[in-house]
Amino acid sequence: MSMDLTFLGTGSAYPSPHRGASALVLRTDGDCWLFDCGEGTQTQLMKSQLKAGRITKVFITHLHGDHLFGLPGLLCTISLHSCPAPAKPPPPVEVYGPRGLRKFLRVALTLSGSQLMFPYVVHELVPGDDQCPPEGLPDGLEPVHDDDDDDGGGRLHPQEVLGRTFQLDPEQGCYTLLESPQFVVRAFRLFHRLPSFGFVVEERPRPGKLNVQLLKELGIKPGPICGRLKNGESVTLENGVVVSPEDVLEEAVPGRKVCILGDCCSLVGDAGRRLCHGADVLVHEATLEDSLRDKAWEHGHSTPSMAAELAEACQVKQLVLYHFSQRYKPQSLLKEKEDDNVLELKRQAEAALNGGEVILAEDFLTIPIPSKRCS
Amino acid sequence: MSMDLTFLGTGSAYPSPHRGASALVLRTDGDCWLFDCGEGTQTQLMKSQLKAGRITKVFITHLHGDHLFGLPGLLCTISLHSCPAPAKPPPPVEVYGPRGLRKFLRVALTLSGSQLMFPYVVHELVPGDDQCPPEGLPDGLEPVHDDDDDDGGGRLHPQEVLGRTFQLDPEQGCYTLLESPQFVVRAFRLFHRLPSFGFVVEERPRPGKLNVQLLKELGIKPGPICGRLKNGESVTLENGVVVSPEDVLEEAVPGRKVCILGDCCSLVGDAGRRLCHGADVLVHEATLEDSLRDKAWEHGHSTPSMAAELAEACQVKQLVLYHFSQRYKPQSLLKEKEDDNVLELKRQAEAALNGGEVILAEDFLTIPIPSKRCS
Ligand SMILES: [Zn+2]
Ligand SMILES: [Zn+2]
Ligand SMILES: [Zn+2]
Ligand SMILES: [Zn+2]
Numbered sequence: 001m002s003m004d005l006t007f008l009g010t011g012s013a014y015p016s017p018h019r020g021a022s023a024l025v026l027r028t029d030g031d032c033w034l035f036d037c038g039e040g041t042q043t044q045l046m047k048s049q050l051k052a053g054r055i056t057k058v059f060i061t062h063l064h065g066d067h068l069f070g071l072p073g074l075l076c077t078i079s080l081h082s083c084p085a086p087a088k089p090p091p092p093v094e095v096y097g098p099r100g101l102r103k104f105l106r107v108a109l110t111l112s113g114s115q116l117m118f119p120y121v122v123h124e125l126v127p128g129d130d131q132c133p134p135e136g137l138p139d140g141l142e143p144v145h146d147d148d149d150d151d152g153g154g155r156l157h158p159q160e161v162l163g164r165t166f167q168l169d170p171e172q173g174c175y176t177l178l179e180s181p182q183f184v185v186r187a188f189r190l191f192h193r194l195p196s197f198g199f200v201v202e203e204r205p206r207p208g209k210l211n212v213q214l215l216k217e218l219g220i221k222p223g224p225i226c227g228r229l230k231n232g233e234s235v236t237l238e239n240g241v242v243v244s245p246e247d248v249l250e251e252a253v254p255g256r257k258v259c260i261l262g263d264c265c266s267l268v269g270d271a272g273r274r275l276c277h278g279a280d281v282l283v284h285e286a287t288l289e290d291s292l293r294d295k296a297w298e299h300g301h302s303t304p305s306m307a308a309e310l311a312e313a314c315q316v317k318q319l320v321l322y323h324f325s326q327r328y329k330p331q332s333l334l335k336e337k338e339d340d341n342v343l344e345l346k347r348q349a350e351a352a353l354n355g356g357e358v359i360l361a362e363d364f365l366t367i368p369i370p371s372k373r374c375s
Numbered sequence: 376m377s378m379d380l381t382f383l384g385t386g387s388a389y390p391s392p393h394r395g396a397s398a399l400v401l402r403t404d405g406d407c408w409l410f411d412c413g414e415g416t417q418t419q420l421m422k423s424q425l426k427a428g429r430i431t432k433v434f435i436t437h438l439h440g441d442h443l444f445g446l447p448g449l450l451c452t453i454s455l456h457s458c459p460a461p462a463k464p465p466p467p468v469e470v471y472g473p474r475g476l477r478k479f480l481r482v483a484l485t486l487s488g489s490q491l492m493f494p495y496v497v498h499e500l501v502p503g504d505d506q507c508p509p510e511g512l513p514d515g516l517e518p519v520h521d522d523d524d525d526d527g528g529g530r531l532h533p534q535e536v537l538g539r540t541f542q543l544d545p546e547q548g549c550y551t552l553l554e555s556p557q558f559v560v561r562a563f564r565l566f567h568r569l570p571s572f573g574f575v576v577e578e579r580p581r582p583g584k585l586n587v588q589l590l591k592e593l594g595i596k597p598g599p600i601c602g603r604l605k606n607g608e609s610v611t612l613e614n615g616v617v618v619s620p621e622d623v624l625e626e627a628v629p630g631r632k633v634c635i636l637g638d639c640c641s642l643v644g645d646a647g648r649r650l651c652h653g654a655d656v657l658v659h660e661a662t663l664e665d666s667l668r669d670k671a672w673e674h675g676h677s678t679p680s681m682a683a684e685l686a687e688a689c690q691v692k693q694l695v696l697y698h699f700s701q702r703y704k705p706q707s708l709l710k711e712k713e714d715d716n717v718l719e720l721k722r723q724a725e726a727a728l729n730g731g732e733v734i735l736a737e738d739f740l741t742i743p744i745p746s747k748r749c750s
Contacts, residue, residue: 014452073414
């Protein structure tokens with residue numbers, strides 16, 4: 001299965017002509033999962049090689065506008081371009097994100113009179129109190145969740161299917177959002193000005209291939225016996241020899257692991273470190289350079305060395321930095337000897353990572369995540 | 376006073392890389408009034424010569440996403456770039472638009488934890504039942520306005536000042552939104568899939584200048600007497616002659632009139648025709664070409680000849696078309712002999728207008744509205 005990550009927006013705080021607001025797509029065999037959807041994401045999608053209509057799931061790390069405000073428009077535009085009367089009803093677009101997301105989408109889509117050609121469902125994560133500073137939200141912005149708001153407030157949008165509400169699993173310290181035959185998706189808690197989450201997409205290991213040489217030695221020809229062995233069944237050959245799958249199957253291929261973190265200046269609890277261990281790709285924000293660490297911290301953001309510390313602790317293979325302050329121009333626009341040079345962010349992460357691989361994300365950069373081979 | 380119109384988005388339905396979603400700015404001596412704010416307007420503003428921080432008023436024609444979804448992000452970004460501790464508290468940004476706008480903005484800004492560095496106020500227009508088809512909104516999308524929603528639903532956002540609610544003036548058939556020493560702004564009703572409005576900005580006439588030749592003949596020298604005459608006061612000269620202002624003032628300079636209409640396939644009532652009469656500029660949508668009139672009508676939209684009919688009836692000086700279907704590429708991208716040619720829209724309006732001036736708006740086009748001179 002092919003797998004890659006495409007960045008649609010790598011800027012912090014707001015979209016600019018040089019860096020879109022946060023959005024990236026994890027694509028697996030044409031199926032697209034969108035992580036965050038800042039304003040302008042639909043236009044960035046049109047400029048990219050990706051098709052908005054292939055988006056089946058959306059994950060929102062937190063409710064800051066630069067990660068969220070593009071979502072109602074994206075859903076409307078996907079709908080406009082979708083088949084007006086599909087032969088079979090399309091599956092719902094599933095949206096995962098912090099509590100409050102359901103109400104935001106419902107109000108935006110309803111007040112704008114937006115009909116969708118497909119159902120949608122919002123699954124909400126209930127954050128802990130320890131995910132943002134107690135004084136973080138000024139009076140009047142603390143969330144109020146009365147009974148009415150439990151389902152997002154008011155009536156459902158006509159295309160809305162009421163989603164699940166995920167509470168933190170107290171033992172695992174995380175949220176298990178999705179378990180499919182191919183993937184497990186979990187979320188863990190981050191500390192930011194608003195409750196923020198990291199998402200871990202873990203591909204399940206794939207069973208090893210049949211070893212042709214070993215089959216030959218046992219006198220097994222291609223056919224139903226091979227199928228039974230591949231399915232994990234033991235078989236008794238005509239000569240009485242019992243062959244079990246492990247005798248002829250090569251090593252299972254470990255699944256890939258992709259971790260995408262929302263804005264944060266630290267993790268909450270130790271689940272994140274555990275879940276990200278050994279990740280193939282860790283996507284982490286680096287809003288400001290190391291010398292501005294205090295300012296980054298004050299705004300709930302990270303610097304390159306903060307991101308690298310996590311990557312180092314988790315022994316990830318690749319650290320991808322994004323969510324850069326708009327002061328850092330993309331490499332393609334850099335003039336020589338320019339201050340606020342985004343390449344300096346890369347050097348700072350590399351220095352802290354003791355030689356691990358660091359990638360600076362840019363809008364429209366695609367990073368392939370190759371399938372693993374057995375060693 | 377200088378006055379011009381700049382188009383930030385001229386596309387219909389959604390923003391594309393070639394045409395932004397609806398937004399245009401009326402600038403008067405540096406003060407900017409924004410009309411509609413589709414997704415991506417803040418980025419279009421950055422690409423333009425205008426400064427987002429100069430926006431003091433926003434007018435939303437209707438709540439469709441392509442006219443609205445950029446507003447929360449725009450306010451957040453203006454705030455980010457504004458002075459953190461202004462010497463004197465800034466005046467509120469005033470937002471005018473249909474009922475429901477207050478709740479939309481409040482929910483979007485509150486759930487995204489968006490603090491603003493300035494107050495804002497939303498003034499709502501209560502539409503009539505006759506502004507959209509009775510079957511226009513499917514079940515579940517008809518607006519519900521219970522007591523709770525009268526002020527937009529729930530608590531005010533911390534920077535929100537509760538705005539006014541404008542009912543239709545039954546005698547005038549319009550809404551008088553604003554009367555300042557320089558301008559009167561009125562709104563009138565349009566028919567669309569959602570209730571939509573047109574806005575008329577009318578500059579007040581400016582008193583004429585003192586006629587230097589006449590003053591000389593009367594023996595009046597520059598000084599306080601001139602000031603009193605200019606202020607509309609009669610004066611008695613030393614020689615006993617009484618001079619009244621009309622004796623020495625040139626003709627008053629008529630004010631300019633700019634009309635900006637939201638999406639529509641027709642007006643509701645006759646106020647719009649009356650208010651737009653003699654306008655210097657009429658900005659009117661032309662989503663589809665004349666041969667698609669039925670389709671345009673079905674979606675509550677206009678074609679060039681529909682726009683021209685109104686311009687003709689109102690004897691406007693300049694008809695500006697915008698809100699083009701994304702199938703019509705901007706002129707700068709046109710290849711020869713291309714179908715769906717936006718220039719055809721211009722020809723259709725011109726043909727219907729009997730020779731009047733028609734302008735096709737493009738993103739970033741600025742149209743000067745020169746001050747009038749006496750004839
Ligand atoms: Zn952010
Ligand atoms: Zn954030
Ligand atoms: Zn529109
Ligand atoms: Zn519309």
